[in-house]
Amino acid sequence: MEKKEHIISILVHNKPDVLARIAGILGGKGYNIESLCVNTTTQYEISKIVMTTVGTQDIITRIENQLQRLVDVIQVDDLTNVESIHRELVMVRLNLTPDRKEQIKKAVDTNKWKVIASADTYMILEITGDQSQIDFALARLEPLGIADMTRTGIVALNLEN
Amino acid sequence: MKLKGTQILLKALEEENVDIIFGYPGGAVLDIYDELYKSSMKHILVRHEQGAVHAADGYARATGKVGVCLVTSGPGATNTVTGIATANMDSIPLVVFTGQVPTGLIGNDAFQECDITGITRPCTKHNFLVRNIEDLAATIKEAFHIARSGRPGPVLVDLPKNVMAAAAEYDPASIKIRNHEPAYRPAFKKMNNLLEMLTAAKKPLIMTGGGVILGKASDLLTKMAQKYQIPVTGTLMGLGSFPGTDPLWLGMLGMHGTYYANMAVSHCDLLLAVGVRFDDRVTGNIDTFAANAKIVQVDIDPSSINKNVAVDLPIIGDTQAALKDLIKFLDEHNYEFDKSQRQEWLDQIDDWREKVPLSYCKNGEVIKPQFVIETLYKLTKGDAIITTEVGQNQMWTAQFFHFDNPNTFVSSGGLGTMGFGLPAAIGVKCAFPDKHVVDIAGDGSIQMNIQELATAAQYKINVKIVLLNNGYLGMVRQWQELFYEKRYSHTDMTYAPDFVKLAEAFGVVGMRATKPEEVEAVLKEGLALDKPVLMDFRVSREECVYPMVHPGDSINNMSLGSRETIN
Numbered sequence: 001m002e003k004k005e006h007i008i009s010i011l012v013h014n015k016p017d018v019l020a021r022i023a024g025i026l027g028g029k030g031y032n033i034e035s036l037c038v039n040t041t042t043q044y045e046i047s048k049i050v051m052t053t054v055g056t057q058d059i060i061t062r063i064e065n066q067l068q069r070l071v072d073v074i075q076v077d078d079l080t081n082v083e084s085i086h087r088e089l090v091m092v093r094l095n096l097t098p099d100r101k102e103q104i105k106k107a108v109d110t111n112k113w114k115v116i117a118s119a120d121t122y123m124i125l126e127i128t129g130d131q132s133q134i135d136f137a138l139a140r141l142e143p144l145g146i147a148d149m150t151r152t153g154i155v156a157l158n159l160e161n
Numbered sequence: 162m163k164l165k166g167t168q169i170l171l172k173a174l175e176e177e178n179v180d181i182i183f184g185y186p187g188g189a190v191l192d193i194y195d196e197l198y199k200s201s202m203k204h205i206l207v208r209h210e211q212g213a214v215h216a217a218d219g220y221a222r223a224t225g226k227v228g229v230c231l232v233t234s235g236p237g238a239t240n241t242v243t244g245i246a247t248a249n250m251d252s253i254p255l256v257v258f259t260g261q262v263p264t265g266l267i268g269n270d271a272f273q274e275c276d277i278t279g280i281t282r283p284c285t286k287h288n289f290l291v292r293n294i295e296d297l298a299a300t301i302k303e304a305f306h307i308a309r310s311g312r313p314g315p316v317l318v319d320l321p322k323n324v325m326a327a328a329a330e331y332d333p334a335s336i337k338i339r340n341h342e343p344a345y346r347p348a349f350k351k352m353n354n355l356l357e358m359l360t361a362a363k364k365p366l367i368m369t370g371g372g373v374i375l376g377k378a379s380d381l382l383t384k385m386a387q388k389y390q391i392p393v394t395g396t397l398m399g400l401g402s403f404p405g406t407d408p409l410w411l412g413m414l415g416m417h418g419t420y421y422a423n424m425a426v427s428h429c430d431l432l433l434a435v436g437v438r439f440d441d442r443v444t445g446n447i448d449t450f451a452a453n454a455k456i457v458q459v460d461i462d463p464s465s466i467n468k469n470v471a472v473d474l475p476i477i478g479d480t481q482a483a484l485k486d487l488i489k490f491l492d493e494h495n496y497e498f499d500k501s502q503r504q505e506w507l508d509q510i511d512d513w514r515e516k517v518p519l520s521y522c523k524n525g526e527v528i529k530p531q532f533v534i535e536t537l538y539k540l541t542k543g544d545a546i547i548t549t550e551v552g553q554n555q556m557w558t559a560q561f562f563h564f565d566n567p568n569t570f571v572s573s574g575g576l577g578t579m580g581f582g583l584p585a586a587i588g589v590k591c592a593f594p595d596k597h598v599v600d601i602a603g604d605g606s607i608q609m610n611i612q613e614l615a616t617a618a619q620y621k622i623n624v625k626i627v628l629l630n631n632g633y634l635g636m637v638r639q640w641q642e643l644f645y646e647k648r649y650s651h652t653d654m655t656y657a658p659d660f661v662k663l664a665e666a667f668g669v670v671g672m673r674a675t676k677p678e679e680v681e682a683v684l685k686e687g688l689a690l691d692k693p694v695l696m697d698f699r700v701s702r703e704e705c706v707y708p709m710v711h712p713g714d715s716i717n718n719m720s721l722g723s724r725e726t727i728n
Contacts, residue, residue, distance in 0.1 A: 021282060028283050058467070065464035071287040071307055071341060 001056035005034065007086065007156045008060075010049040010067060011074040014040055018072045022049065025066050031055065035153030046074065050155050077158070084158040089128045090137070090151040094144055096121055104144050111140065122147070166294050166325035167196035170258070173301040174202065176333050179229050181205065181220065181591055183213040187233020188273060189260030189322050205591065205620060208612035210237050212584035214244020215610070218253050219585030222571045223546055224592045225377065227254045227308050234260040235273030238319075239280065243578060245315045246284040250575025251398060252375055254313035256304050263323035264292055278319050286314030294327035303338040310342045311479075312462040313375055343461065345478040352490040354474055358455055359496060362431035364506045365391050368414065371398030371574065372436020372460060376480035379403065379567040382435060385488050389496070390503050391433070392510055394422040396443050397559055399436070400570040405563030406543070411510065412519065415443035416710045417556040420517035420719055423710070425510050426451050427717035435459045436480045439469040440575070449715035459483045517708070517721060519560055527701040528677050530554070530629040534561040534601065536680050537627060540688060545597035546571065546589050550582040550606030552636035554629050556706045558601045580609025586624040587617055597688060599625045605634040605654055611663070617693040618668035625687055626695040628660060631702045639705045643720075664695035673697040 012018045019038060026033055034052040041048050053063060060078060067076045079086075094104050104123065108115060117124040127137045131154065138146075164172065170193060174182070181203045186194040197204055207213040210232045217228030228248075232241055238259040248255045262271040278288045287307050289300050297320075304316040359365060373382050379402045386393045386409055393403045394411040403410055412419035414426050426432065432454040437443070444450040450470060457474040458466055466475040476483050521531040534557055537545075543563055548571040549555040555572055564570045571589055573581040582600040590598040600607075607628055617624050629635075634652040641649050664671030670692050674683040680698065687694040707722035 017278065017282070020279070024282050062464065062468065065462075065466075069312075069462065069464055 001058060003054055003056050004080075005052055005054050006060045006078055006080040007084070007154055008051045008053065008064070008067075009077045009079050009156065009158075010051065011041070012047050012049060013072040013074065014045050014047040015072055018047070019049070021070050021072060022051075022067065025070060026053070026063065029062075029066060031059065031063050037153040037155045050153065052154050079156045079158055082158045083160070084156045086130045086154050086156045087128055088131060088134050088152055088154050089126065090134050090149055091116070092125045092127070092138075092141055092149045093147045094123050094125070094141070095147040096123055097145075100145060107140070107144060111137070113137070162330070163328040164331045165196075165328050166297055166320070167192045169297050169329065169331045170301065170320070170325065171196055171200050171202060172331060173298055173333070174229065176302070177227070177305045179227070182229050182231050183207055183216040183220075183588065184231035185210050185213055185233065185237060187237045187260060189234035189237075189262060190231065190320075192322065192325050193231065193258075193260070193320070204231075205587070205616060205622075207584065207587075207616050209610065210240035211244050211580065212587075212610050212613045212616065214241045214255065214257060215247065215578075215581050215584035216588035216591070216613075217255050217257075218244060218248045218581075219548060219571050219588030220592050221248075221253050221255060221588075222585070223568050223589040225568060227256055227305055228588065229256050229258070231258045232260065233273065234262055234277070235275050237273075238277035239275055241317075242281060242284065245281055245317065247573050247576045247578040247581060248315040249284045249286065251371060251573065252313050253315065254308040255315040256301075256308050257315060257317045259317060259319050261290065261319045261321040264321045265323070267321065277317065281317050284315075285317050288317040288319070290319040291321065291324050294324050294329040297324065297329065298331055298333065299336050299338055302333075302336050306338060307341050312372075345482045347478070347482070347486040348476070351474060351476050352487060355457055355476070355487065356491060356494055356496055358431055358457065358474065359389075359491070359498075362455075363499075363502050364429045365431040365433065366425050366429035366454070367391050367393040367403075368395065368426070368432055368434040368437055369393055369399040369402045370396040370435065370437030372480050373399060373402040374436075374567040376436060376461070377567075378436070378479075378481040378484050381481060381484040381488060383407075385484060385491075389491070389498055390507065392425060392507060394418070394425060396437050396440070396574070397555075397572065398574040400559060401564035401567045402436075404565040406565055411514075413559050415440075415716060416445065416712075417560065417706050417708065418710075418716070419514075419519055419560070420708050420721070421510055421513035423708075423716040423719060424513045427453070427715070428509070429454045432456045433459075435484065438465045441469070444469060445710045445714055445716035449717075521704075521707075524701065525677060528674060528680055528698050530631070530698070530700040530704055531557050531561050532677060533627060533629060533680055533684070533698050533700065534558055536684055537599065537601075538562050540681070540684055541597050541599075545569070545599055546593060548572065548582040548586040548589060548598070548600045550600070550602045551577045551579045552603050552606060552634070553631075553639065553704070553706050554601050554603040554606065554635075556636070557629070560706075562601075579606040581606075583607060583610050583624070583626065584613045584616075586626075587613060587622050590622045590624045597625065599627055602626055602628045603635055604628060604630040604632060604657055604660070607660075608657070614664060614667035614669045614693070614695070621692070623691060623693050625693070627684070628695060628697045629700050630657075630660065630697050631700050631704065632657065633702060635704075636706070638703070642703070642705065643709075643711075660695060660697040670694040671697065673699070675699045
């Protein structure tokens with residue numbers, strides 16, 4: 001069976017050790033978490049975890065079953081099998097060295113990248129998009145000299161209930 | 162009125178109908194023990210915290226109720242881990258209370274502090290650290306509910322000292338907790354599929370497991386098998402879920418299963434697996450396991466389905482509800498089987514049974530361990546609750562003692578924990594003081610929790626230990642004989658205490674048999690004594706457990722010991 005990336009959305013009770021339980025059960029059974037996003041939902045007591053992992057459908061079903069066994073897990077959905085929209089966010093710091101300053105400003109204008117902080121010596125960009133859009137943007141930023149960056153895991157939402 | 166945390170704990174235990182606690186005091190639980198001193202709650206002081214958990218586990222396995230332990234923080238808590246993991250692997254409902262340093266000191270490496278909820282996360286069904294006195298009562302209630310609901314399991318509740326000393330209102334009637342009982346929806350379509358599969362099957366076989374005992378579904382399974390004349394095999398954990406003396410019973414399957422059970426699994430065309438998880442010791446080579454059969458699996462835990470063995474029809478639900486539905490469905494749809502066809506199948510199984518019955522080479526000179534178990538069975542007429550340690554003693558018990566009733570065979574199946582049998586027997590005997598409770602032990606295992614003899618002696622818990630003493634770690638030695646050219650690396654246990662003197666030193670009666678003709682007399686006398694007794698049977702040293710499927714082989718390829726291998 002073919003291995004592919006799956007995006008799994010998990011509703012959990014917002015308890016201090018719930019993430020440790022989820023990471024523990026997956027790590028303990030030998031499954032890897034590729035990316036992870038966690039925050040509360042409209043109800044503070046309930047959090048949503050969006051996690052990506054790679055595996056065959058069999059493995060993914062096992063992961064879902066293992067997650068369902070956890071007492072603090074309310075619901076598990078594989079968003080890969082339904083119509084869903086995906087986003088990531090990356091923040092990138094570019095150092096405005098004298099030799100690159102003009103080149104960077106030009107590239108930011110051309111690509112309509114969003115500047116969220118800047119000073120004489122640096123500029124911080126915020127880029128959102130799906131995985132391929134982020135990869136594409138990072139490829140373009142590479143030659144400009146990325147001083148530092150931080151990239152979130154994937155968040156995803158199904159189009160319909 | 163406000164109550165102290167320690168008072169709330171004891172009141173909450175009464176609410177849960179707890180009648181006995183197995184425990185060991187220490188600094189972090191001094192306040193709780195002070196409250197116990199004033200209470201009428203029965204508490205058994207074990208000699209090691211591992212013993213407390215195994216005793217609570219034995220109590221739970223024999224009664225079907227939740228077993229309870231209480232230990233202190235730090236080392237008291239870490240000593241429970243093996244016991245908790247044992248219960249977790251076999252889905253046994255326990256609530257383990259551990260003391261903890263005051264909340265203000267948690268994380269500071271305080272004296273006898275350890276992160277026991279972190280340590281036990283992978284080996285409990287769930288665990289709690291109670292940080293506020295207001296949460297205490299609800300947490301205890303939820304812990305018991307989680308332990309016994311769905312697929313049962315151990316739950317640990319960590320109790321910081323200051324929380325137990327604080328006070329809060331206690332009103333059991335007003336406590337609301339989440340429901341953890343999984344919803345079971347009988348699926349008409351699945352029942353219909355199963356009916357079609359059963360109707361088409363010429364050689365159906367039932368495989369029963371621990372889930373049938375946990376689901377209290379033994380009567381239903383027995384009724385169904387007998388009514389429709391379907392032969393039954395079982396896993397180690399399933400022993401007792403179908404009468405071991407019924408002609409339809411084939412004994413245990415798997416690595417040390419009977420030849421006829423393994424042949425039946427390999428030749429059946431429909432395998433109805435109820436409350437099992439297809440452990441590797443049961444299936445052998447997965448690719449050839451029940452290769453000719455459609456497999457139906459009934460289990461409460463979806464994560465057990467399609468885990469090791471691909472299943473044609475999964476039915477998710479507790480074994481009792483599912484079997485009840487199934488029997489009703491078969492009745493309503495007038496399921497009938499071809500009687501002559503079924504007789505042919507049963508005759509074939511009987512041929513296998515005749516060709517290779519369970520047996521051993523009898524010997525007039527040395528005591529055979531199997532003979533000791535057979536004699537114990539004969540003398541008790543099977544009316545006993547048997548615990549075992551782990552290894553050869555456990556396998557011979559599974560083979561040669563016949564269990565007619567659920568909850569009468571108490572053994573560490575999944576984790577295979579040596580040292581389980583004696584403390585477990587103590588727990589069982591506390592629940593059934595009028596029954597024969599016998600730990601069938603090996604000389605290696607018994608030394609792992611031998612200190613619990615003091616517990617048995619102190620409380621006059623009259624368990625009997627049948628020690629099959631071969632001076633080896635027998636099962637490991639067997640593997641060394643078969644697969645490591647008899648290089649007995651560190652398995653010779655000849656240097657051992659004099660078990661009779663050791664028993665006596667603990668205040669337990671010690672007896673010994675060295676010749677076959679002494680076995681019956683020693684067992685008779687030992688069973689009759691109204692005292693805890695250790696019976697040391699000096700058995701043949703290099704006896705192997707047969708039949709045996711070599712690891713990774715197909716289960717129909719059995720090595721039969723002194724006989725030739727028969728396919």
